Amino acid sequence: MEDGAVDRSEGFGERLLGLLLDRAQLMPPQLIAPLIAEEVATIGGRDVSILLQDYAQEVLVALPGRKLRVSQAQPIADSCAGRAFARVEVVEVKQADGIRMYLPLLDGSDKVGVMALTLDAVGDDDRRLLRRLATLVADLLVTKDAYTDQFFLARRREPMSVPAEIQWSLLPPLSMSVPQVAVAGMLEPAYRVAGDSFDYALNDSILHATVIDAMGHGLDAATAATIAIGAYRHARRAFISLPEKYAFMDNAISQQFGPDHFVTAQLMHINIATGELELVNAGHPAPLLIRDGQVVQQLESATTLPIGLGGELPPIKEHTLQQGDRVLCYTDGIIEERVEGGEPFGEERLIACVNRLGKEPSQGVRADLRRLSHTLKKQRGGRTSDDATLFMIEWHGGSADHLAELD
Known part of the structure; x- marks a missing residue:
C-alpha cells in the first residue's frame, strides 16, 4: 500500500459481518437462524441459541430453527441468559466443554433477547466481534419480524385475544435509552389487554409521551385506543401544543363514538436538555x-374531561426535573384492583411498593419497571381483572453530540 493511502482491505471481522449484511436484503426470515449458526461456527462457536423475550416479560424463549439449539425457557429473573438480558451485559459461564456466552440482543436500546453460544476459549477479539454480531442479529430479527409470524409465535406463551393483538401491534418499542433520557413501558394482562396503551417519540430535544386508557373491554376498547393513539401521532407530527393535541384526540373519539365512549389520558412534553416537563391530564x-428511588410527590395538574367528552382546552402544568428523576405513569387498573377483603389496592400500596424496590440497586429503567410490574401483580394476588399499564421516564440531561464524532 502506498504511503498516505487509506487501507480499505477486508479483514476477518468485516468479512464475517459483511456476509450477513450482503445477504440481509433478500434473506427469508427462516434462513436467518442457520446463517447465524454458520457464522458463529467460523470462529469456533457451537450450540447457538436465539432467546426472545415473551410478551409477559417473564422468560426468554428459544427461537426454533435449523442448526439452532432449542432449550427450555429461561427465567429473566433467575438465569444467566436473564442476567445478560436484564443488565445488558455479556455473561460468560465456564463449562466442562468450554465457555458459554450470553450476549444481549439490542435493537437500538430496546432489548430483543439474548444470543447464546459456546466457545472453547474466549479472547478480547472474540468478545468484540461477537458483540457486533449480536447487534447485527438483533437488527435483522426486528426487520424480518415485520415479514413473518415466526418470531411472534415463539414469544407467545399462551393464547392471545384479538384486542391484545391489536394493542401489541400498535405499541412503539417497549423501551428506549439515550444519554439524556430513558423510557420503558409494561402492559398487563399481556395476552388479554384491550384499552390501555402508551406512545412516545423523541423529536430533537423534546420527548413526547402519552399514556391512555380507553373505557370498557374487548374490541370496542381496542378500537377506541387505536383511534386515540392514531390521532395523537397525527397531532404530534403537526408540532402543536399539548392542549391542541388533546382537542384533536377529543374530536377524533367523539366523531367516531359519540358520547358513549371516552379515553382517559396523560400527555407530556419533556425537554431532555433542561428537564422542563409540561403535563396535561x-x-x-x-x-x-x-x-433517589423514593416517591417524593404526585405530579398534580388541573384535570379536564376525558378525551371524547368535549372538555375545555386543558391548562398546562409545568414541572422541573432533577437529574436522575423518574416519572411513573400508571392506569387505574393498577390501583383499583380488589385485594383480599375486597378493598382497592390503592395508591398508598403502589407508593409503598415503589419505595421498597427503590432501596435495591437499580438495573436500569426497563428491568426496574418489569420488577415493579411483577411485584405489584403478586401483591394483587396475581389478578389483573382490568388493563394495568406502567410507563416510566428517567431524565439525565446533558448532550449526546459526542456520539456523532469519530474518535
Whole structure:
C-alpha cells in the first residue's frame, strides 16, 4: 500500500459481518437462524441459541430453527441468559466443554433477547466481534419480524385475544435509552389487554409521551385506543401544543363514538436538555415523581374531561426535573384492583411498593419497571381483572453530540 493511502482491505471481522449484511436484503426470515449458526461456527462457536423475550416479560424463549439449539425457557429473573438480558451485559459461564456466552440482543436500546453460544476459549477479539454480531442479529430479527409470524409465535406463551393483538401491534418499542433520557413501558394482562396503551417519540430535544386508557373491554376498547393513539401521532407530527393535541384526540373519539365512549389520558412534553416537563391530564391518575428511588410527590395538574367528552382546552402544568428523576405513569387498573377483603389496592400500596424496590440497586429503567410490574401483580394476588399499564421516564440531561464524532 502506498504511503498516505487509506487501507480499505477486508479483514476477518468485516468479512464475517459483511456476509450477513450482503445477504440481509433478500434473506427469508427462516434462513436467518442457520446463517447465524454458520457464522458463529467460523470462529469456533457451537450450540447457538436465539432467546426472545415473551410478551409477559417473564422468560426468554428459544427461537426454533435449523442448526439452532432449542432449550427450555429461561427465567429473566433467575438465569444467566436473564442476567445478560436484564443488565445488558455479556455473561460468560465456564463449562466442562468450554465457555458459554450470553450476549444481549439490542435493537437500538430496546432489548430483543439474548444470543447464546459456546466457545472453547474466549479472547478480547472474540468478545468484540461477537458483540457486533449480536447487534447485527438483533437488527435483522426486528426487520424480518415485520415479514413473518415466526418470531411472534415463539414469544407467545399462551393464547392471545384479538384486542391484545391489536394493542401489541400498535405499541412503539417497549423501551428506549439515550444519554439524556430513558423510557420503558409494561402492559398487563399481556395476552388479554384491550384499552390501555402508551406512545412516545423523541423529536430533537423534546420527548413526547402519552399514556391512555380507553373505557370498557374487548374490541370496542381496542378500537377506541387505536383511534386515540392514531390521532395523537397525527397531532404530534403537526408540532402543536399539548392542549391542541388533546382537542384533536377529543374530536377524533367523539366523531367516531359519540358520547358513549371516552379515553382517559396523560400527555407530556419533556425537554431532555433542561428537564422542563409540561403535563396535561385528562381524567388520569396523577404520575409519581421518584427521586433517589423514593416517591417524593404526585405530579398534580388541573384535570379536564376525558378525551371524547368535549372538555375545555386543558391548562398546562409545568414541572422541573432533577437529574436522575423518574416519572411513573400508571392506569387505574393498577390501583383499583380488589385485594383480599375486597378493598382497592390503592395508591398508598403502589407508593409503598415503589419505595421498597427503590432501596435495591437499580438495573436500569426497563428491568426496574418489569420488577415493579411483577411485584405489584403478586401483591394483587396475581389478578389483573382490568388493563394495568406502567410507563416510566428517567431524565439525565446533558448532550449526546459526542456520539456523532469519530474518535
